[in-house]
Amino acid sequence: MTTRLLDTDFDRIILGIDPGTNIMGYGVLGCKKKNMHLISMGIVTLGRIDSHALKLKKIFERTLGLIDSYHPDEMALEAPFYGKNVQSMLKLGRAQGVAMAAGLYRDVPIFEYAPKRIKQSITGSGSASKEQVAGILKSILKFDEIPKNLDATDGMAAAVCHFFQDSNPTQSSSKSYGSWNSFLSDNPDRVK
Numbered sequence: 001m002t003t004r005l006l007d008t009d010f011d012r013i014i015l016g017i018d019p020g021t022n023i024m025g026y027g028v029l030g031c032k033k034k035n036m037h038l039i040s041m042g043i044v045t046l047g048r049i050d051s052h053a054l055k056l057k058k059i060f061e062r063t064l065g066l067i068d069s070y071h072p073d074e075m076a077l078e079a080p081f082y083g084k085n086v087q088s089m090l091k092l093g094r095a096q097g098v099a100m101a102a103g104l105y106r107d108v109p110i111f112e113y114a115p116k117r118i119k120q121s122i123t124g125s126g127s128a129s130k131e132q133v134a135g136i137l138k139s140i141l142k143f144d145e146i147p148k149n150l151d152a153t154d155g156m157a158a159a160v161c162h163f164f165q166d167s168n169p170t171q172s173s174s175k176s177y178g179s180w181n182s183f184l185s186d187n188p189d190r191v192k
Contacts, residue, residue: 014163015028018154019099020046020151021055021091022045027041028041028065037130041153060098078158118154121165134147
């Protein structure tokens with residue numbers, strides 16, 4: 001985990017989450033005018049927990065802990081990508097939903113970005129590798145070394161993507177949810 005001192009003079013703080021059922025990556029970004037500052041970045045490991053339900057509980061608890069520690073003004077999440085493995089996508093969707101629930105529980109506005117959109121906002125290419133994203137983030141945010149687990153930089157990338165989108169609202173393609181009702185009305189197919 002990479003952590004810097006929390007500057008209370010930030011205009012806003014963005015919590016970025018890369019949801020996962022084995023590893024959840026996160027990044028906390030401080031914003032002051034048009035400048036970004038790394039506050040914290042790390043992972044939550046869930047691989048040793050056997051029960052999927054208990055993994056979801058841990059995601060909820062850790063996300064609440066991050067919110068209570070850093071008091072973010074907004075939360076940016078990486079949306080699950082559509083792959084061939086339906087079970088994996090379902091599990092990722094649950095992990096994302098639980099992280100969203102934690103944000104909504106604490107009244108933090110939620111923004112959701114597709115993986116390609118996040119990569120494109122950081123590197124200029126929607127097909128960039130995790131290593132390329134991490135390298136550019138290292139340069140932009142001036143951290144000493146790239147974490148061993150790139151889920152941490154993926155979480156930070158979601159926060160940086162949101163910063164870039166919010167700084168240029170004409171290019172924003174995020175979805176924002178301020179309540180469960182707004183999420184459910186936009187996503188009726190996700191609830192059965």
